[in-house]
Amino acid sequence: MSTASLLSSLLASPHFLRRVLWLDAATGVATGLLQCVFADALAPLLGLPASLLLSSGVALGVFVLGIAWIATRKAIPAGAVWLLIGANALWVLGCLGLLASGLVAPTLLGVSFLVSQAVTVGVLVELEWIGVRKLYPAPAW
Numbered sequence: 001m002s003t004a005s006l007l008s009s010l011l012a013s014p015h016f017l018r019r020v021l022w023l024d025a026a027t028g029v030a031t032g033l034l035q036c037v038f039a040d041a042l043a044p045l046l047g048l049p050a051s052l053l054l055s056s057g058v059a060l061g062v063f064v065l066g067i068a069w070i071a072t073r074k075a076i077p078a079g080a081v082w083l084l085i086g087a088n089a090l091w092v093l094g095c096l097g098l099l100a101s102g103l104v105a106p107t108l109l110g111v112s113f114l115v116s117q118a119v120t121v122g123v124l125v126e127l128e129w130i131g132v133r134k135l136y137p138a139p140a141w
Contacts, residue, residue, distance in 0.1 A: 017081070017131030021071035024088070024124045025064045031117065032060030046110035063087065081132040088125045092118045 013019070035042070035057030043050035070080045095118040098104060099111060106114065 017076055017128065017135050018071055020124065020127040020131050021067055021076070021081075021084075024084075024128070025067040025071065027120060027124070028060045028064040028067065032057045032064065035060070045107065046113050047105050047107035048110050048113075049104065052104070076132075076135060078132055078136040081128060085125055085128050085132070088121050088128070092122045092125065095121075 035053040039050040039053040039057065042048070042053055046053070066080075067084060070076060070084060073080075095114045099106070099114055104110075
C-alpha cells in the first residue's frame, strides 16, 4: 500500500476523529507527566521556571481529562471538539508568545521544547479540524 493510499484510508475512516482525540490525549499525558514529575530537573535545562513547567503540566492533566471525556462519547460532540480546537490553538499561540515575549530566557533546548509543542499541537489542531468537519459537514446553502 502506498503512502498516499494509506493516508487516504486513514482520513476516510469513520474512527479518524476519535483516534486523533486519543493521540491528543496521549501526547498531553506524556508532556504533562514529564513536566510535573521532572519540573525541577527540567527547569535549568530548558531555561524555563519550574513553576511554569509544573503549572502547565497540571493544566495538561486537566485538559486530558476533557479530551478523554470527548473521545469516550458514543457520538462525539462537535461543539466540544471545536472548543478543544480553540484551546489547542491558544496553546500554540501561548508557546510562541512565550518565546517572543522576553519574559523567559529559554536555552536552545527550551526553545526546541516550546517550538516542538507548538508544531505538534498545531498538527493536532489541523487533524481535529479535518475530523470534525468530516463528521459534521457544513450544510450546503
